[in-house]
Amino acid sequence: MSKSTLLGVCLIGTGRAGMIHARNFALGRMAGARLTAIVDPVEQARCTARQELQLERVYADYREALLDPDVEAVVVATPSEYHCGIVVAAARAGKHILCEKPMAMNALECDRMLAAVEQAGVKLQIGFMRRFDTGFVAARQRIVSGEIGQVVLVKSLTYGPSIPKPWMYDIRQSNGPLSEVNSHDIDTLRWFTGSEVEEVYAIAGNYRSPDARQSHPDFYDNVVLSARMKNGMQGSICGAQGVRYGYDARCEILGEKGLITVGSLAAAAVTTHTAAGSTTPIVPSWTDLFLDAYRAEDEDFVRCIRENHPPRAGGIDGKAAVQVVSAGNRSIRQRRPVRLDEEGVTAT
Numbered sequence: 025m026s027k028s029t030l031l032g033v034c035l036i037g038t039g040r041a042g043m044i045h046a047r048n049f050a051l052g053r054m055a056g057a058r059l060t061a062i063v064d065p066v067e068q069a070r071c072t073a074r075q076e077l078q079l080e081r082v083y084a085d086y087r088e089a090l091l092d093p094d095v096e097a098v099v100v101a102t103p104s105e106y107h108c109g110i111v112v113a114a115a116r117a118g119k120h121i122l123c124e125k126p127m128a129m130n131a132l133e134c135d136r137m138l139a140a141v142e143q144a145g146v147k148l149q150i151g152f153m154r155r156f157d158t159g160f161v162a163a164r165q166r167i168v169s170g171e172i173g174q175v176v177l178v179k180s181l182t183y184g185p186s187i188p189k190p191w192m193y194d195i196r197q198s199n200g201p202l203s204e205v206n207s208h209d210i211d212t213l214r215w216f217t218g219s220e221v222e223e224v225y226a227i228a229g230n231y232r233s234p235d236a237r238q239s240h241p242d243f244y245d246n247v248v249l250s251a252r253m254k255n256g257m258q259g260s261i262c263g264a265q266g267v268r269y270g271y272d273a274r275c276e277i278l279g280e281k282g283l284i285t286v287g288s289l290a291a292a293a294v295t296t297h298t299a300a301g302s303t304t305p306i307v308p309s310w311t312d313l314f315l316d317a318y319r320a321e322d323e324d325f326v327r328c329i330r331e332n333h334p335p336r337a338g339g340i341d342g343k344a345a346v347q348v349v350s351a352g353n354r355s356i357r358q359r360r361p362v363r364l365d366e367e368g369v370t371a372t
């Protein structure tokens with residue numbers, strides 16, 4: 025690709041996350057890149073996206089898009105179970121890839137994706153957009169500058185408003201909220217501690233999804249995971265789906281000499297948030313909270329390709345998060361602490 029031309033980007037999957045990327049890449053909105061095509065097997069989704077984005081090239085099958093020479097990079101925002109197959113095919117077709125989190129369903133799939141991008145010599149960036157959020161970036165800088173001394177504990181929570189979709193009820197297929205909701209928190213833990221996870225213990229339960237209780241007794245919509253990091257630091261993750269009141273993403277970093285917080289800390293000592301309303305203003309959705317982070321993430325994807333930098337969050341980071349999800353789900357099932365180096369966690 026010459027530096028004077030615009031990088032041709034194709035969006036695969038025109039749902040909630042996909043359309044945020046599509047709007048960022050749409051013609052004239054981002055230096056150095058333009059959206060050239062979109063893919064979605066669902067006709068209604070394709071039509072709506074085509075109309076909004078005013079695009080001619082609209083495909084039902086991603087394999088057709090991969091044959092298009094004007095497509096130089098792809099954004100993969102399909103349901104997570106398809107990430108591996110699409111990323112491997114895109115790499116083989118020589119396309120650079122921005123893949124939404126979670127990278128894949130298990131470590132074996134991650135290894136296949138890593139091998140394919142390595143062999144093709146293309147970029148693979150994982151959609152951990154919190155690494156581009158100004159609050160999270162500032163917290164990381166403060167950690168590194170030593171403001172709170174040695175980090176002792178990173179606590180990260182994400183509570184999402186959406187009711188789980190029925191396909192999520194089968195934990196073995198969906199990997200549950202640890203994967204869909206908390207992949208970001210797992211990445212934050214690794215990023216802020218500068219260490220890999222050594223061992224986790226997780227408990228979980230179904231508190232808000234009565235429909236799933238009979239048919240899927242394993243399903244959980246609330247989870248608490250404790251982690252021991254390899255460097256001795258502690259990690260704590262809370263996750264919830266279907267909280268309804270809004271989108272809640274907060275993080276605390278406790279050090280030997282102080283505390284850093286990311287996310288809102290309301291002035292009032294006691295607040296209440298329900299579907300009916302909140303006693304203080306709140307963020308309704310992740311699409312509001314992280315809109316700027318998505319844009320910075322997409323801009324950096326283009327910069328990485330044009331200037332040949334490694335992505336801020338790559339396949340190794342994606343795989344590490346997937347392994348913590350596997351260990352966490354095993355811990356929930358077996359009601360015991362699970363080490364990351366246990367057989368089956370690295371490649372199930």
Ligand SMILES: NC(=O)c1ccc[n+]([C@@H]2O[C@H](COP(=O)([O-])OP(=O)(O)OC[C@H]3O[C@@H](n4cnc5c(N)ncnc54)[C@H](O)[C@@H]3O)[C@@H](O)[C@H]2O)c1
Nearest residue numbers: 037038039040041042064066069101102103104124125126
């Ligand atoms: N970074 C984030 O914070 C964030 C937020 C939401 C979702 N996500 C991730 O993005 C991905 C998509 O989630 P979503 O909520 O946007 O889902 P969604 O259901 O809103 O959209 C998915 C779209 O992909 C399409 N699709 C299905 N199979 C396809 C295929 N083979 N080829 C092309 N398109 C296909 C569907 O028709 C649908 O339009 C998931 O991996 C999810 O975990 C990330």
